[in-house]
Amino acid sequence: MKNIAVIGVGYVGLVTGTSFADMGNRVICVDVNEERIANLRQGIMPIYEPGLEEMVRRNVNAGRLLFTTSYADALNDPQAPADMVFVAVGTPEGVDGEADLRYVRSVAETVAEIVDHPVIVVNKSTVPVGTGDWVADIVSHKQPRPVPFSVVSNPEFLREGSAISDFMNPDRIILGSLDRSAAEAVAQLYIPLRAPIMVTDLRTAEMIKYASNAFLATKISFINEIANICEALGADVKEVAIGMGYDKRIGRAFLDAGLGYGGSCFPKDVSALTHMANVQGKHPQMLEAVMQINADQRRSVLLKARELCGDLSGKNVAILGLAFKPNTDDIRDSPGIDLARMFQEQGANVKAYDPVAMPNTARVLKDVKLCADSYEAVDGCDVVILATEWNEFKNIDLVRVKKLMKLPLFIDGRNLYDPATMYDLGFVYRGLGRGYGKPVTNGGAPQTWQSWGSWNSGVNREGK
Ligand code: NAD
Ligand code: UGA
Numbered sequence: 001m002k003n004i005a006v007i008g009v010g011y012v013g014l015v016t017g018t019s020f021a022d023m024g025n026r027v028i029c030v031d032v033n034e035e036r037i038a039n040l041r042q043g044i045m046p047i048y049e050p051g052l053e054e055m056v057r058r059n060v061n062a063g064r065l066l067f068t069t070s071y072a073d074a075l076n077d078p079q080a081p082a083d084m085v086f087v088a089v090g091t092p093e094g095v096d097g098e099a100d101l102r103y104v105r106s107v108a109e110t111v112a113e114i115v116d117h118p119v120i121v122v123n124k125s126t127v128p129v130g131t132g133d134w135v136a137d138i139v140s141h142k143q144p145r146p147v148p149f150s151v152v153s154n155p156e157f158l159r160e161g162s163a164i165s166d167f168m169n170p171d172r173i174i175l176g177s178l179d180r181s182a183a184e185a186v187a188q189l190y191i192p193l194r195a196p197i198m199v200t201d202l203r204t205a206e207m208i209k210y211a212s213n214a215f216l217a218t219k220i221s222f223i224n225e226i227a228n229i230c231e232a233l234g235a236d237v238k239e240v241a242i243g244m245g246y247d248k249r250i251g252r253a254f255l256d257a258g259l260g261y262g263g264s265c266f267p268k269d270v271s272a273l274t275h276m277a278n279v280q281g282k283h284p285q286m287l288e289a290v291m292q293i294n295a296d297q298r299r300s301v302l303l304k305a306r307e308l309c310g311d312l313s314g315k316n317v318a319i320l321g322l323a324f325k326p327n328t329d330d331i332r333d334s335p336g337i338d339l340a341r342m343f344q345e346q347g348a349n350v351k352a353y354d355p356v357a358m359p360n361t362a363r364v365l366k367d368v369k370l371c372a373d374s375y376e377a378v379d380g381c382d383v384v385i386l387a388t389e390w391n392e393f394k395n396i397d398l399v400r401v402k403k404l405m406k407l408p409l410f411i412d413g414r415n416l417y418d419p420a421t422m423y424d425l426g427f428v429y430r431g432l433g434r435g436y437g438k439p440v441t442n443g444g445a446p447q448t449w450q451s452w453g454s455w456n457s458g459v460n461r462e463g464k
Contacts, residue, residue: 001025002189005074005082007107009036009067011047011264011330012124012156013088015163018052021059023192028066028082030074040067048329048356051164075115084120084186085111086154087135091125093268097275099128108135112142115149120182122152126209126269128276132176132202150182153202155209160263161327173197176205210276213269214287219254220261221293227257227433228300237433238415257433259339259387259413260297262324264332267294297432298335301413302342304430305383308409313347316406318377321388321414322354322361329356335413336387337361340368343385353377355392379404389414398425 002025006017009031021027031037036046043060045053059065068074075082089103104125111121121139123132136151153176158166173190175197177183183199190197200208227237237257245252261267270287277284302312309315324334331337334357340350344367351369354361358370371377374393378384378401386393393416402408402425410417410427415434422429 002083003077003080004028004084004086004189005030006086006088007031007071007074007111008087008089008103008125009033009040009046010088010090011049011160011163012158013086014040014045014047014056015049015052015158015167016086016088016124016156018055018059018065019164019167020189021062021065022055023189024064025189026064026080027059028068028074028077028080030068030071032069034069037067037069048327049160049163050327055164071110071114075111075119076117081117082115082119084122084189085115086122086124088124088156090264091127091268091272092264093271097271099126099268099272099275101127101131101134104131104135105138108138109142112139113144115147118148120150120152120185122154122186124154124156126155126213126265126272127153127206128272129203129206129210131206150177150179151202152177152179152182152186153205154186155205157209157212160330161325168193170195174205174208175199176202176208178202210269210273213266214273214290216254217261217266217270217294218286218290220256220266221290223255223257224260224293224297224432230433231435234435235433236419236435238431240433256415258297258389258415259301259335259432260294262333262335262338264324264330267291267333298338298342300432301339301385301411302346304411305343305385305409306346308411308428308430309382309407311347312343315348315383316381317343317348317350318381318384319343319350319352320354320374320377320384320386320393321390322352323357323388323390326388326390329360331357331360331364334387336385337365339385339387339413340365344368351377351379351381354388355390375400375404381405382407383409383411386410386412386414386416389416398422398427402426 004020004025004027006013006029009029017027017029043057087107089107091099094100104127132151132153139149155174173195175183175186187197223241230237241255244250245255270291274284274287306312319336319340322331322334322336324330340352343350351371353371353374362370374396408427410429412431415431419429419434
């Protein structure tokens, strides 16, 4: 059992703190946001993350998980002085694409000023290579009297929407430090998770995080580029991804073509890595292309809408899905939000619906009618854009949707639906990279839908 302080109670900090508490440690989470801490003390979650509320409640009730706005309480409790301080504050994109480290700096300064005993500072925020050394400098300069400390980099790889499961079942734990014994002390915390633990130096650990996110973003942009070529040539990118994914060297994961990546991580992390490379005089051509392709995917949906509707001015557009991915209420750099703005700029009237991200959306989108459900959103619309593949949308009553719409124009930004079914229902349907969705005369099944290989081999269409 360790005494752990977690600084920053957002998607990563709250999941990290709660998970460590669930593993039997005493955890106290600190945030500067007083409302957030007051709510958490009453059991009100600041974010939507499946399973989190129940896990927080269980550990609070067991007395292992506490919330405070006071660094002193979190770090220097005489009964339970913190052994380790996990830093999980945001590192948003700065004006030139760099990671903005103001929150990390503030934490380092405050910890240095307040902590009164030896401690390990563990950085979980995604930070540019070299930040661990920089944090160590800040702490040693800001300490009122010398107190021994070490810095360990421990990047986090959880995904929103499956954060608890990802935290508890990691593919690997990465620890970077110049102080091997500090890294090993942190490693002890993770032993119950039975994952491979890699101990390396600080800068390498920091780079592993960026390289991992950049690689995943590259996979997405790669398949989106293939989708665009598929579209021109009449092939179905969904089937292509399944076929590619059988090759163990390639793998099926992160080959879902569509609107591209959004969220609080891939966009800012690819951009920050590009910035780091540029500062060093390198030319990160592939990363530049990854970002360009990703931006183009969003625009391609607007172009499809113009192709189907003509001038968008005065047209009624429904956007289904505002969270950047399903199972989260996070709308940071969300394609759905971006598209709502793009359509508004074209003079369209936009209605929108998301199962959980409506309160966050209401704070950022003006003059968009936020609807109670999908059917209200599509009512009277010329065109529907599916921007997030929520389960709720998988089972939507498409017959009802079509009846409610003024025109049956449907752009599926996540390739959620089967083009043949949509055609049979009478929609003018456009996925991304699905060919044209035109039927052929082989028993009614459209060409873009047939895949005898995956059909005959007894596997399902996801290749599993
Ligand atoms: P977030 O914005 O959800 O939460 C950050 C929290 O830090 C906020 O509650 C904020 O009030 C608090 N904070 C800011 N300054 C503070 C200070 N000086 N002292 C105490 N609290 C302070 O951020 P997030 O999405 O959890 O991301 C945190 C970091 O983890 C980022 O670097 C991100 O790149 C990385 N990361 C995020 C994810 C993810 O899925 N969101 C996954 C892996 C890594
Ligand atoms: C991502 C990484 O997957 C995590 O490992 C990492 O910890 C996290 O970033 C981070 O550093 O913050 P997250 O952004 O929560 O996690 O969600 P993902 O599931 O990776 O999806 C990111 C975006 O890519 C979403 O907009 C999603 O719709 C899109 N995506 C994902 C695709 O367009 N195609 C795919 O095949 C997969």
